[in-house]
Amino acid sequence: MKCRIILITSFVLVLSLLLGCQSSSIHYPTGKDTVVIVGDGKFQIGKFPDSLKLEMFESSQQMVILEEKVKQYKKSGQNLYVIGEKNAYYVVDGTSNTCKIYIGSDQSDIDAVITYLKDYDEFSEKEQAMFDEMQ
Template structure:
């Protein structure tokens, strides 16, 4: 009886482990607790930091854009990311990354960046030390 109970517990724990790991099965690159936005195979992610949000390339292990203010994921192949100096368009279906100044943007892309589809990333002010809350509006 005791042996059957142990086997049952092992089977239940194994099933829970498999279910818990299933979330990341579609992503080639891992997703961490600081990930706010992930697109495509997970290569490009917006991560939250202590002071700001950053656009990160996990394949190159490199920050592509610091102080991210807004983003828009079209859900098909493009991620639009903006900070107060630079506009970035990631074509995640093709793993392409492009930076633009405002005057270099096409009219279509400019309209997207200025539209209400863009999601603002806001870091709320901590009320106590080490108590930072992140949210998207």
């Protein structure tokens, strides 16, 4: 009987250690105010007291807010479509961890993962259709 208890306890301990060591596909910090996670967590929508914000985490885990006021968002597959204040449009690709942005003014690249579009028509027809559906 004593041997059985030791065997069961050992089994439970080994099982809990194995389950605890599983790696997560999320590589960036998340919290209770995280609304949407895309891909490995590099891009997220977070809930702040004043609004929802589109966030990007740099490789140093430093957070950069790409959009201060998310008006609407929709996740479709591995893509996240965001419409921000002042008609800023974002397409976040969770597969490649990149983001396309159309703001309507000249912007310089924040990071190698950001592509600023000079014209709304640079979004694909599928991406434009998604934004049309959201409005």
